[in-house]
Amino acid sequence: MCQKYREGQVNGETSESDEELLERFISGNEEAFAKIVERHQTRVYNISYGIVRNRTIAEDITEETFIKLFLKAHTFKGLSKFTTWLHSIAANTAKNYLKTLKRRSLEVNIEDIVEIKDNIVGPEKNTEATILNERINQALRKLPDRQREVFIMRHINGFTVKETAEMLDISSGAVKANLSFALSKLRDLLDDLI
Template sequence: MSFIVTNSKKQASYRYMNHQSDQYYINKILAGDINAFSTLVERYQSLVYTIAYRITKNKEEAEEIAQDTFVKAYTSLPNYRGEAKFSTWLYTIVYRRSLDIVKSKKRSITSEQVEEISEEHIEIVHDALSYLQEKERKEIIGNCILKLAEDEATIITLYYFEEKNIKEIKEIIGLTEDNIKIKLFRSRKKLYSILKYYVLPEINSTNGRAI
């Protein structure tokens, strides 16, 4: 029901329009056409950076991780067997690399404490967001996702922005499908609870009533 899904469909449609499949370029690379890799970088660099940034919460680290991810993907490409989508395989690399950086910096995986939000208020927040300009809406949503824990931010990003299904997300982050479903449900509610303060300041934070 989230407009995030609607936006991601448009983005996905644009991204793949008039493009050959990932496997087409992978075959060219493995055949010796190293320039073909730039097409895959172009195709996925935005989401790779976004995942890294939403995990590390640091732009410089995210840029370095994104570069490392593509270097790792290129050197490991001969080992890619196509059992998972290339994007799933790539996001697994960036997810693990990002967590390694967080752990190496001894930063804990935490998120803000947020109030419970009802489905009724989620609908109200959703409607309020729909009135915002797309650029402003995306900026607000992005900033609020940064307030989630690393695994929550990743699941939200993969599910709503990249339209990965539960099975694919399981392959990327290594949790069970049941755990991912639970985290997705809770993370969505957390996100809307945070969004509430940006788009509905008239909602009383104590009792959730409009004042």
């Protein structure tokens, strides 16, 4: 049986842009908001987790980000891509959460940064992974906040220099400089592992 799709549909789903969905939501269509959440919640969670390094807190920040979007959708001016704006809300919400804490604990799982060699087996693999994980966490904690944020956004979350600059509200040159300093310091701190 031949199945027909209307123009603009993929697998039965309307392939509206984020901006179109946002406009429909602002006009009162809550289903459009649900589609935005479905489309972006994983990425928003990853951004939040990349900053706070805690799953439960990242889930709370993800929820708070979408609550803010729900309440402030009408303020989107279209000066940047919708995703950049949404990712900025997530990043700022996560950073604001950290500002309320007396101490920061950005734990980075070793799987996010390095692959464990396949030739390590049994309990030794777990022990080596734990030691390696702690060394990397210690090195990241020694970086200044801005350098750590830029490193995580670029190398763990995979944002471009431009996206990182927009989300952190700094220039692309500042992103590149902070990234260069971060990589240099990490090389020095982890030189015996590289």
